[in-house]
Amino acid sequence: MKNTKKEKHLHRIAFILLSIYLSIPQIGKREINDSYFDSQISIDNTEQSTLLLHAVDENLNLTEEEKEFLYQFKDLLEENPYLDCITTYQAMNELDIIYTTRGKEYPEKIVGIYIPSENVIKIFSKDNNLDTLIHEIIHCIFMNQKEGNLPEFFIEGMTELLANEYFEENPFLEENSYPFEITMVKILCDIVGPDIVLKSYSTGNKELLEEAISNKLGSNSSSRLLDNIDQLFKKYESGIPISEEEIKAITTSIDPYYHEKVEVDSIEYEMYLYNRSMIELLSTENPDIYYLFRLMSEGYYTKTYFSQKLQAKYPSNIKVLYKSDLSNTFEKQKKKEVF
Numbered sequence: 228m229k230n231t232k233k234e235k236h237l238h239r240i241a242f243i244l245l246s247i248y249l250s251i252p253q254i255g256k257r258e259i260n261d262s263y264f265d266s267q268i269s270i271d272n273t274e275q276s277t278l279l280l281h282a283v284d285e286n287l288n289l290t291e292e293e294k295e296f297l298y299q300f301k302d303l304l305e306e307n308p309y310l311d312c313i314t315t316y317q318a319m320n321e322l323d324i325i326y327t328t329r330g331k332e333y334p335e336k337i338v339g340i341y342i343p344s345e346n347v348i349k350i351f352s353k354d355n356n357l358d359t360l361i362h363e364i365i366h367c368i369f370m371n372q373k374e375g376n377l378p379e380f381f382i383e384g385m386t387e388l389l390a391n392e393y394f395e396e397n398p399f400l401e402e403n404s405y406p407f408e409i410t411m412v413k414i415l416c417d418i419v420g421p422d423i424v425l426k427s428y429s430t431g432n433k434e435l436l437e438e439a440i441s442n443k444l445g446s447n448s449s450s451r452l453l454d455n456i457d458q459l460f461k462k463y464e465s466g467i468p469i470s471e472e473e474i475k476a477i478t479t480s481i482d483p484y485y486h487e488k489v490e491v492d493s494i495e496y497e498m499y500l501y502n503r504s505m506i507e508l509l510s511t512e513n514p515d516i517y518y519l520f521r522l523m524s525e526g527y528y529t530k531t532y533f534s535q536k537l538q539a540k541y542p543s544n545i546k547v548l549y550k551s552d553l554s555n556t557f558e559k560q561k562k563k564e565v566f
């Protein structure tokens with residue numbers, strides 16, 4: 228009854244894209260490259276999101292309720308020009324969501340996981356399910372990342388930053404999962420621009436991000452910056468103490484950029500000092516707790532990096548004072564997800 232024109236259009240795109248997808252083995256023999264696909268089909272962002280939601284519609288593993296939930300990812304899908312549409316179509320078309328008890332192979336703090344090889348999301352927690360589900364669905368959407376070599380902190384930080392911007396009631400309050408990873412991703416967004424960060428994340432291309440960092444910071448100090456940050460977060464995740472010197476090795480690569488390129492009394496500079504001071508907490512005895520203390524005493528910034536609706540709602544970057552239920556916050560802080 229409703230919108231039959233749109234339906235026809237949708238089926239046409241789905242048919243074309245699926246035809247391409249199904250004919251990949253044959254095309255492969257004739258040397259495929261990006262321009263081959265470009266010449267065959269070009270769809271705009273709205274068509275892309277419509278098509279991917281069609282994949283959800285046709286999914287045989289999901290309940291109607293789960294499908295309704297996935298439709299809420301429309302904006303995230305529509306606003307990303309770098310999505311690997313074919314891989315994401317397949318991932319969303321065959322995704323399964325299982326609610327189960329946590330296996331012994333997973334640490335207690337893990338409340339959910341996306342397993343790319345099986346294209347399955349497993350949810351372990353009984354409460355706070357939606358946050359976990361959103362995070363894992365975003366991993367599923369960017370399933371193609373597994374082909375790349377992006378650092379873990381970058382994948383988790385971006386995943387959670389996108390989840391916050393597109394779904395959270397209080398999108399700027401990073402108090403749930405991966406607050407330090409998000410902070411680091413924000414610093415990278417400020418240096419190279421959110422567009423490069425989104426492209427690198429969506430395509431799994433680490434070199435793209437490294438090159439952009441080198442261009443901005445100069446190749447000498449930044450050649451191993453991403454790897455150094457990655458090492459730092461690996462230590463943090465494993466509970467190995469981090470020294471102040473290790474953090475300094477990273478901040479001294481970044482500081483000169485802000486000294487030279489950003490006005491000292493600008494909000495950008497202020498935000499960098501704030502984010503930097505959060506990263507410095509990684510060398511304290513209990514970074515998670517100190518993070519919350521700092522958040523509560525200093526507040527946070529309303530800067531949007533990706534969501535267009537959020538950007539329209541909060542067009543300027545201001546500092547906001549913290550108001551939250553403390554006990555609830557601490558409870559949430561204990562929970563984390565893994566890739």
Ligand SMILES: [Zn+2]
Pocket residue numbers: 362366383386564565566
């Ligand atoms: Zn994750």
